[in-house]
Amino acid sequence: MTPSDIRTAVAELRRQLRLQVDPAKPGPVPLDAFFAELNYPRLIHHTVPDLTRGKVIDHLRGEGVRVLEAGDAAERLAGFIFKAGRAAWVYVSSDRDNPIGRQRFTAGHEFAHAVLHRDDMPEQFFADTHQMLSNPDAELGPKEREANLFAVELLIPEEVCRAREEELRREHGCCPRGVLVYRLAAELLVSRESTRYRLNELKVGDE
Numbered sequence: 001m002t003p004s005d006i007r008t009a010v011a012e013l014r015r016q017l018r019l020q021v022d023p024a025k026p027g028p029v030p031l032d033a034f035f036a037e038l039n040y041p042r043l044i045h046h047t048v049p050d051l052t053r054g055k056v057i058d059h060l061r062g063e064g065v066r067v068l069e070a071g072d073a074a075e076r077l078a079g080f081i082f083k084a085g086r087a088a089w090v091y092v093s094s095d096r097d098n099p100i101g102r103q104r105f106t107a108g109h110e111f112a113h114a115v116l117h118r119d120d121m122p123e124q125f126f127a128d129t130h131q132m133l134s135n136p137d138a139e140l141g142p143k144e145r146e147a148n149l150f151a152v153e154l155l156i157p158e159e160v161c162r163a164r165e166e167e168l169r170r171e172h173g174c175c176p177r178g179v180l181v182y183r184l185a186a187e188l189l190v191s192r193e194s195t196r197y198r199l200n201e202l203k204v205g206d207e
């Protein structure tokens with residue numbers, strides 16, 4: 001999928017779920033509502049302190065889900081999605097390496113797998129480590145890149161970036177990109193890192 005396909009997929013999803021962007025209303029994108037409204041797969045969403053592969057597998061087995069491959073139980077994870085039939089379990093880690101902005105990004109990334117790759121999940125799941133999510137330009141497989149792009153598109157809407165740029169220009173006559181990064185990251189509860197990436201991509205704000 002190209003970045004433009006991803007943009008279209010997010011716009012289409014917003015329309016379907018009636019969760020359109022309204023820049024007049026400040027605040028973060030209602031990620032919980034996206035999770036609640038998705039019909040297929042139905043998402044079951046857990047935030048787990050210091051998530052590991054072992055904790056995921058134990059939890060899934062506790063829910064009566066048959067999990068074959070277990071892997072290294074001690075491996076630390078940022079996020080994980082497992083789909084079985086029409087349901088999918090999403091796990092996001094809450095730990096010191098994963099502050100709120102990162103957690104939201106991880107949740108958005110797993111949500112992206114649920115939307116984009118629901119019929120095409122390898123071994124029925126994705127296990128995402130911190131490294132995979134933290135560098136958008138790392139040597140990632142196409143599905144991981146798509147999920148990162150989708151998360152940025154979903155959590156940092158272009159309309160909001162442009163509206164806040166306009167406000168800064170009206171108030172101060174200029175819009176330094178660094179200031180806009182700070183404001184948007186605080187409003188949208190996302191990391192400054194991914195906000196900077198987004199503004200560079202959109203060429204919003206003065207360099």
Ligand SMILES: [Zn+2]
Binds near residue numbers: 109113126127143
């Ligand atoms: Zn992933």
